[in-house]
Amino acid sequence: MAEVKSDIQIARAANKKPIQEVGAKIGIPAEHLLPYGHDKAKVSAEFIKSVQNNENGKLILVTAINPTPAGEGKTTTTVGLGDGLNRIGKKAVICIREASLGPNFGMKGGAAGGGYAQIVPMDDMNLHFTGDFHAITSAHNLLSALLDNHIYWGNELNIDTRRVTWRRVMDMNDRALRQIVVSLGGVANGYPREAGFDITVASEVMAILCLARDLKDLEKRLGDIIVAYRRDRSPVFARDLKAHRPMAVLLKDAIQPNLVQTLENNPAFVHGGPFANIAHGCNSVMATSTALKLGDYVITEAGFGADLGAEKFFDIKCRKAGLKPAAVVIVATVRALKMNGGVKKEDLGPENIEAVKKGCVNLGRHIENVKQFGVPAVVAINHFHTDTDAEIAAVKEFVESMGEEAVLCKHWAHGSAGAEELAHKVVELAESGRSQFAPLYADELGLFDKIDTIVKRIYRGSEAIADKSVRDQLHQWEQQGYGNLPVCMAKTQYSFSTDPNLRGAPTGHTVSVREVRLAAGAGFIVAICGEIMTMPGLPSKPSSDNIHLNDDGDIEGLS
Structure with missing residues (x-):
């Protein structure tokens, strides 16, 4: 069996083009690119202002099932789909978030994709990038x-x-x-x-x-x-x-979007990076809105599972920026579905169709939730070499029973060639006119009622609960004129509940709001639920243990 290269080895071998050539593909003149080296640049405010009268392209959101230690590959799929759309002749631009040093040296890893569906320079992106x-x-x-x-x-x-x-x-x-x-x-x-x-x-x-x-x-x-x-x-x-x-x-410089490229030299904006479990989980409005003026299709992602990232993308970012997504891609893996079906990480290798079927309830919940926003969805099965045909067929059959389609994707191993089928399906959905996007709740709804609506309709809990002091604080903010703001739920990403170990699709649980914070400048209320921390900690064996410089001075261990 051929040696499987690490993500950073693949990225280091990339045949990158000068960033001016990448910008030219979507009409950005060289003089409006402020270079940070040869392979990354910021886009000038003057250029962004000059394209505001352009017609918008189609906005595609990539989201996922709840994350597991087995891996889902949402960013990898975002990059693969962007390359796949360009491969079939569409002018597509990718928009993702920048990576935080915390998870890079902690547990989660970087945010540049993986395998042959990556954005480069991967090492810069996962470290200091443009500052x-x-x-x-x-x-x-x-x-x-x-x-x-x-x-x-x-x-x-x-x-x-x-x-x-x-x-x-x-x-x-x-x-x-x-x-x-x-x-x-x-x-x-x-x-x-x-x-x-x-x-x-x-x-x-x-x-x-x-x-x-x-x-x-x-x-x-x-x-x-x-x-x-x-x-x-x-x-x-x-x-x-x-x-x-x-x-x-x-x-003043940080607000300007960063332009980089995929392994296949397609344009990607990488800008901003709020977490989705404790913040609103989307890349910058400036990057997304600029990309929509330059491309026929803009592929963006929202952090973690659809219960957090997609909900905040729809209810906060789209509401605030006036964006109307045309289609949604929900990423799942057979391995992650098995974990949701009760299989331990060390036992994921052997075929287990029953566990796949059992774990599909998590995927089904996310499909139902996305439909609540009026946007058509397709499921991307991010392929692992251990997946069996029978397991893949079980996922496809389940998704079909939900009235949607699942597409097998092999972009990690084959780049754009492995995402062609998904690209064609996304074009079909985006051009169908089926999207009737609307946020989950009205601006006028009370703040606690907004929290309760998310708990009941997205998390399928019985109710949101909070101490009187929390309810009084929300009421005071309503009296001060902040009642029309959306809410940003700070909650564990691993479950629909506030218990990170409760996988699948639980119902009837209560969601305890222990604290609320007013982000008046950002324009939302943060509801901190359960045991979630706004300052994470490092695991017992952090990723930093494996990050080092080799004898040639190159970085090893980043992922």
């Missing part, structure tokens, strides 16, 4: 510094130091920083108070950058951030601290 995350971290923490500095120099705004809500961030999993005390060490260091860190991808600044339409909108949203409250419970905004303008200065 966007560092800029977001710096802008966020500038606001933190200005807040504490204002309190130190007399507190003219009468901030109640017991009601400071703005936490610091860093782009690394570090559980030790979840809850800390700052300003210890005496008078010169300020007033001690309890504080904490979130990971950068959970920062409201990240969400704002990904939802802003341009620099002016970015600056306004930054000014709308609520950082604390006074004793009379009135909010203190970032603009009160005169923080929004210097924050925008730090983000």
Whole structure:
């Protein structure tokens, strides 16, 4: 059997084209590409403004079943489909998120795809890339510094130091920083108070950058951030601290979308990176809306399973940006379905048709949920070499019973050639006019009712539950004029419930909302459910154990 190359080995051997040639394929002149080396560039604001009158292409969302340790391959399928559409003669542009250092050195790995369906340069993308995350971290923490500095120099705004809500961030999993005390060490260091860190991808600044339409909108949203409250419970905004303008200065380059390429030299925008389990899980509106002006088809993804990523894509991103998706691809693997059917990871190799059938209930739930938004769907079976014909047939038969079609995809091993059938099916769906997209709930619905609607209709729980303090807080925000905002559910990605070990398609469970946060600048309410953490921790054996430089100075171990 031939040696199977690692993702980074495949990426390192890529025959990359100069980024100017990649941009030219979708009509971006070289002078409007701001290069970061030879193989990546930012697209100028002037060019983005110049194409706003172009007609929009078709928007395709790639989502998935709930993630398992067996792997699903949502980004890999996004890249494979983009290459597949270009292979059959369509002008297609890929839009995905940037990778966070936390999961790269932790457990999840990178975000550039895999096998022969990758975006390159993979190592740059999974590490510092063009510095966007560092800029977001710096802008966020500038606001933190200005807040504490204002309190130190007399507190003219009468901030109640017991009601400071703005936490610091860093782009690394570090559980030790979840809850800390700052300003210890005496008078010169300020007033001690309890504080904490979130990971950068959970920062409201990240969400704002990904939802802003341009620099002016970015600056306004930054000014709308609520950082604390006074004793009379009135909010203190970032603009009160005169923080929004210097924050925008730090983000002036970061807001410009990054252009890179696939292994087959097709264009890909990689921009922004909010997590879907604790944030809204979508790449930037600027990247997606620009791609829609340049391509016939735009393929984008939303993080984790459809219960989180797709729901937030529809109810937050599409609602806020006025986007109308034409079709959805739901990614599943035979291996992951077996895990949902009760098989342990070490026992996934042998054929087990009954486990596949049992695990298909998870896939079925996601198909039903996507249909609730009025968008037609196709299932992509991301192929593993251990899959048997009978197992694949069982998945196809199940999906057919749901009134949809499943397509076997081999893009990981064969690139665009392995995604041709999926590409043809996506074109058929997108051109059918079947999409009647609508969000799940109306803007006017009460905030807790919005949470409860998601719990009942997407998670199939019996109800959302919360302490009186949480309900009172939501009611107060409604009185302050924030009642029309959508909600962003922070919940485990592994289950429809808040129990990560409850696989399949559970029903009747309650979803406990332990805390709510107002992201006034981003324009949504965050509902933190169950035991989910906004600052993840590293596993007992982190991926960093395997990441190193080889004798040639090349990176090994990134995935």
